[in-house]
Amino acid sequence: MTSPQRIVIIGSGLAGGSAAAALRERGYDGGVTIIGNDPNPPYELPALSKQILLGDAEEPDWVRPKEFWAEHDIELVSGATATAVRLGNRVVVDDKGTEHPYDRLLLATGSAPRSLPVPGADLDGLRTLRTLDDSRALRDLLTEGTKVVIVGAGWIGCEAAAAARKHGADVTVIDPLPLPLHRSMGDECAEVFRDLHAENGVSWRLGVGVEGFTGEGTVSGVRLAGGETLKADLVLVAVGAAPRLELAKAAGLELSDSVAGGGVDVDSALRTSAPDVCAAGDITAHYHPRYERRIRVEHWANAKDQGTHVAGTLLGETTPYTKTPYFFSDQYDLGMEVRGLANPFTDELVVRGDLKAREFTAFWLRAGKVLAAMNVNMWDDGEALQALVDGDMTVTADQLTGAELSSLV
CATH class of the missing domain: 3.30.390.30 (FAD/NAD-linked reductase, C-terminal dimerisation domain)
Structure with missing residues (x-):
């Protein structure tokens, strides 16, 4: 297989940034372009719901120092969105109309926060937590006595609750499941996290859904199934994330419904159904040799490690990606x-x-x-x-x- 002259990466998050850095560190000297809608250079996500939200840090861990990209002749097209992938003539088109030709392409479009299809979902004041700008804006609103309602008791919801309590906010967390982190932890271990948050002043509304949001222009309350309405100065919607599959679907790549939320079919080496197109990170329905099936993993380590690994695949290697999923969390005095x-x-x-x-x-x-x-x-x-x-x-x-x-x- 001939060495590519130009590699285009769609997505400036952790997977895309890690891939670009690994290409240069492997000695690849062809053209590398990263297209991403985040105005910031590539960064890691864990600090967004941890150190930054807690007020312990102002910046995340950058994938590489900010000067790395220019010093290594990596073109960062920031604040831009790829709108089309033309597989036939190997071109990516962005929302400014610019065409980016490629010899090899990496899709690393990541995930987008899910919303709730309920009345009032379009009110101002409903927050999500996915980007660095989201985290900084949310942190500035977490002040003493602020009534914060968090919809969703998954990892983001629980870490945000811990940060909000540190800032002295009045926190209520809602989830239709009987325990926080229930799908991940099961009963006994999930009870540990429920009790941890209760001891730190979080009010739970578990086993109950959200029927809608109330307010005149700006959200001021959350209406629960059964009729109760919780007053809210701030609402964080943390009900999971959906893989950004629109580009892959429009391009005609094979998608999978065998993993939760769907994903782009990739083989063990992270190659898609199209020649010279790979995928990495949250969007991949990756055939994992150890599990002998497709899996999709949204955690930070998977994006970082798949991004690093796929650099070899983009250069013609066929080594399977076999790393075990890994995740960590910090909440109050609990680390895991x-x-x-x-x-x-x-x-x-x-x-x-x-x-x-x-x-x-x-x-x-x-x-x-x-x-x-x-x-x-x-x-x-x-x-x-x-x-x-x-x-x-x-x-x-x-x-x-x-x-x-x-x-x-």
């Missing part, structure tokens, strides 16, 4: 990491440590194999946990709770 992929409702839960003290490791087992592990406020066994999740060894619940974890690997 999750490695792996499990079903908390069907896989066996084994807990090592003390749930009530919030110092424990949770394992999810299937047929004696560790599919996923979560360490909460315990930091000494990371390598062993990674090996247990990545390896193919068979273990028992008694071994996981009683033995030195390093001895099992």
Whole structure:
């Protein structure tokens, strides 16, 4: 396969930025263009719902220093949106009408916050948290005594609740599920997070949906199923994100409905159904050799690692992407990491440590194999946990709770 003369990357987020940086670090000296609608250079997302929202940092972790892109002759087309991909003549068109020819193309369009299709969803004052500008604007509104209602008790909702409480806001979190983080954690571990937030002053409205938002021009309340209306100075809608698939669909790339939310079909090396077109990050329905099926992972590490890996694919390599999904969260005095992929409702839960003290490791087992592990406020066994999740060894619940974890690997 001949080396490409020009590579175009659609998406200036973590996946796209990581891919561009990795291309240069691999020695590629052809043209590289990144097209993205964010006015900022590529950055990592975790700080947006953590350090920046808490007021502990002003800037995120940049994918590379701001001067890196110009110094390495990477063209950043910021504040622009790709509107069409013409596969036949290998051209990307942006919203200014500019055409960007390519030899190889990377789609890294990421995700967009979901909205709620209810009355009042168009009122001013409804916030989402996806970009650096979102985070800074939201932080400035989190002041002492502000009535904040958060719709959605997933990771963003819970981290935003913790930040809002640090700033002294009056926080209520709504979710139709019976527990926060329920789909990710199952019952027992989700109860840990429910109690953590309650102890820190968060009011829960769990097991109840939102019927609409109230207000005259600007949101002033949230109406729940059953009729209760919560007063609100600020509403954060944190009900998940949807992959941005519009460009891929319009271009005729194969899409998958076998993963939640859909995705762009890519093989184990992150190649799409079109020659010379790859995809990385939130939008990929990636065939993962370990799981022998397609998976779609929205977490930060996946975007970063797939972006780095796909640089090799863009240059003609066919090495499979095999990394295990990884995620971390910080809420109040609780820090945690999750490695792996499990079903908390069907896989066996084994807990090592003390749930009530919030110092424990949770394992999810299937047929004696560790599919996923979560360490909460315990930091000494990371390598062993990674090996247990990545390896193919068979273990028992008694071994996981009683033995030195390093001895099992």
